[in-house]
Amino acid sequence: MKNNMLFKVFLSMALALAAGVLTGPKATILGILYVDIFGFIGQLFLNALTLVVVPLVAASIITGTAKMSGDHSFGSLGAKTFSLFIGTVTAAVIIGWIVAMMISPGQFLDAGMEPLGQGVQQAVIDLDEKGAFSTLQAIFFKLIPSNILAVASQGQMLGLIFFTLLFGFFLPKIEKGPGEIVLGFWKGLFQVMMCMTHVVMQALPYGVFGLVAKVVATTGTEAIKSIGAFFGTVLVGLAVYSFLFLPVLLSFVGRVNPLRHFKAMGPALLAAFSTSSSAATLPITIECVEKRAGVSNRITSFTLPLATTLNLSGTALYVCVASFFICQAYGVELTFGLQMLVIIMSVLTSFGMAGIPSASLVAIVMILNSAGLPGDGVALILAVERILDMFRTVVNVLGNTCSAVIVARSEGERHVLSH
Ligand code: ASP
Numbered sequence: 001m002k003n004n005m006l007f008k009v010f011l012s013m014a015l016a017l018a019a020g021v022l023t024g025p026k027a028t029i030l031g032i033l034y035v036d037i038f039g040f041i042g043q044l045f046l047n048a049l050t051l052v053v054v055p056l057v058a059a060s061i062i063t064g065t066a067k068m069s070g071d072h073s074f075g076s077l078g079a080k081t082f083s084l085f086i087g088t089v090t091a092a093v094i095i096g097w098i099v100a101m102m103i104s105p106g107q108f109l110d111a112g113m114e115p116l117g118q119g120v121q122q123a124v125i126d127l128d129e130k131g132a133f134s135t136l137q138a139i140f141f142k143l144i145p146s147n148i149l150a151v152a153s154q155g156q157m158l159g160l161i162f163f164t165l166l167f168g169f170f171l172p173k174i175e176k177g178p179g180e181i182v183l184g185f186w187k188g189l190f191q192v193m194m195c196m197t198h199v200v201m202q203a204l205p206y207g208v209f210g211l212v213a214k215v216v217a218t219t220g221t222e223a224i225k226s227i228g229a230f231f232g233t234v235l236v237g238l239a240v241y242s243f244l245f246l247p248v249l250l251s252f253v254g255r256v257n258p259l260r261h262f263k264a265m266g267p268a269l270l271a272a273f274s275t276s277s278s279a280a281t282l283p284i285t286i287e288c289v290e291k292r293a294g295v296s297n298r299i300t301s302f303t304l305p306l307a308t309t310l311n312l313s314g315t316a317l318y319v320c321v322a323s324f325f326i327c328q329a330y331g332v333e334l335t336f337g338l339q340m341l342v343i344i345m346s347v348l349t350s351f352g353m354a355g356i357p358s359a360s361l362v363a364i365v366m367i368l369n370s371a372g373l374p375g376d377g378v379a380l381i382l383a384v385e386r387i388l389d390m391f392r393t394v395v396n397v398l399g400n401t402c403s404a405v406i407v408a409r410s411e412g413e414r415h416v417l418s419h
Contacts, residue, residue, distance in 0.1 A: 005204065006266045012205040013212055013270075020216025038213040042274075045207025048200045049271075049280040052193045054152050056283055057305040058164050059190035064301030065168025066183055074169065080410060081303050084403045085311040086347075088249070092241050092313035092399070093346045096320035097339065099237040105321075106328020108229035109380070135345060135366060139352045157279065157309040158352040190301070197283035204267065204284075208274040215386055230325045231384050237317050238395050246402050254406040256417045264292035264417065265401050272397040276389040278308050278355030281397055289401050294416050295408040303407050307400035308355045314395025315360050316350035318388060322360070323367045326377040342367060355396065357389055 016038075023034035068074040145151045145159035152160055171183055247258035262269075268288040272281045286304050289295045323342045327334060349363035365375035381388075408416050 005201075006270070008205040009208050009267070009270045012209040013274075016209045016212035017216055019209075020213040023213075023217050025218050035214055035217045038210045038217060041210030042207060042212075042214055043210075045200070045203055045210060046275055046277070046280055048203070049197075049207075049275065049283060050155075050277075052196050052200070052283050053279055054155055054160065055189055056193040056197070056286075057157065057160060057308075058152070059186045059193060060286070060301040060305050061161060061164040062168040062171065062186045063183065063190055064298060065165050066171040066186075067298050068302065069169045070172035077299075077302065077407070077411070081306065081403065081407055082310075084406060085307065088246075088399055088403065089311060089313050089316045089347055089350055091245055092317040092395075093320045093343055093350075095241050095245065096237045096317035096346070097324070097343055099233055099240065100321045100324035100328075101334075101339075103229065103233045103236070104328055105227075105229035105233040106325045106330075109227065109329045135348050135370070139348065142352050155279070155354070157305075157354060161306060161309060193283065194287065197287060201267070201284060201287065204271060208270060211274040211276075215390070219386055227381065227384060230321075230381060231388065233325070234318055234321050234388050235391065237321055238314055238391055241313065241317060242395050242398055246398065249406065250402055254402070254409045256405060256409065260417050261293065261402070261405060262398075264288060265398065267292075268397055268401065269394050272393045273390045276357040276386070276393045278312065278393055278396045278400065280356075281393070282308050282355075285397055285401060289404050293401070293405055294413075295404055296413055299408045299411060299413070300404055303404045304400060307403055308396075309353070310351050311400050311403055312350045312353055312355065312396045313399040314392035315353060315363075316346050317395070318392045319349060319360050319363045319367065320346035322364050322378075322381050323371070326364070326368060326380055327371065327373065329380055330373060330377060332371070332373065338371060341371060345370060355393075357393075358385060360389070360392070361385065 019034070019038070025033075025035055027034050029037070065074065068077055139158070142156060142158040143162050145156065148159070148163050151163070171179055173179075250256050250258040250261055265285075265288050268281055268285040271284045272278060275281055278285075282304065285308075286300050289300050289304060290297060320342060323346065324334070324339075327338070327342070332338070345367045346363075349366055353359050353363060361378055364378050364381075368375050368377050405416055
């Protein structure tokens, strides 16, 4: 994709902003709400992208794993990738924890929340173990589901990934004849999905227009004002992670120029911003990391689909800040134990979360419950949920691309981002 496309996407964002502000939620044309027209264009684009995701993830992981299992690099590459995921998600949560404690956005909320009684505070201690256990249990049930077809039809990535990893791992171990036929099928499927992605990408500026105009037309600025401190805290955390932590990681561990990386990832980041879904953006992310950064298909086909479910660092940071914010707003005393609980749960719940819009909300409710707070505390942040989703999804995708580039460099791919 040429930079010309980036220009078009920026232009369509500016137009979407103007169109959203001018029409608002109620204006109509020929009796049809403008907002419905924007929504229609955006949803068509989102559907087209999401359409290729399940076959793409399956084909990509099977071919990637089969290659590695065949040349015995599966163990080392897998270990490297997973350690990077755990390291970056933990760093994101720690950054979220620090900014939430320093800024303490909950104290600016003058909605007069009732402080919680002694009984609820006690529940924090009682529920610690149960909360962490039930979260772990839910992750394992998603990881090992009972029906792969049901999983694929519902787009549940964690189960799909586990099954396809196993499939790819054993593929080179069966008889050569059938093995090659089956592998050829998955390779062909992958290539067809990428061709389809390429076509869908031509519609990126139109899709972005529809999606962004709808958000602008339906979200009032009042909402942002009322919980501006929370909004700002999340943005500060995401900015520290993206413009400080990730560039340092890229420079010192990956030994690549962060600016060059950011520029190369432009289309994927803009798609993430407008779709609020790292899963829907995955085809574009693969295209950018392969074509614009020069990472081999061996690395992208393994790391990127996995990252979309296991490396949602922007989400983990957000979940952490939001949970602290709600605790602060309810006047809950943030003991060291409770802080650790929120941190661990933020890391855990981000693993295996679907890269779809507003997936974080479920995680926040789980954390609040395990902290003995009513899950409906989540209502406090709903007003700015849609907009913050756009920003954290960009950070999720950015983190995923950084992981792919760092793994590629560690595997000796010297040409990555060298042009
Ligand atoms: N929308 C995010 C994503 O797709 C997930 C979330 O934080 O809700 O990456």
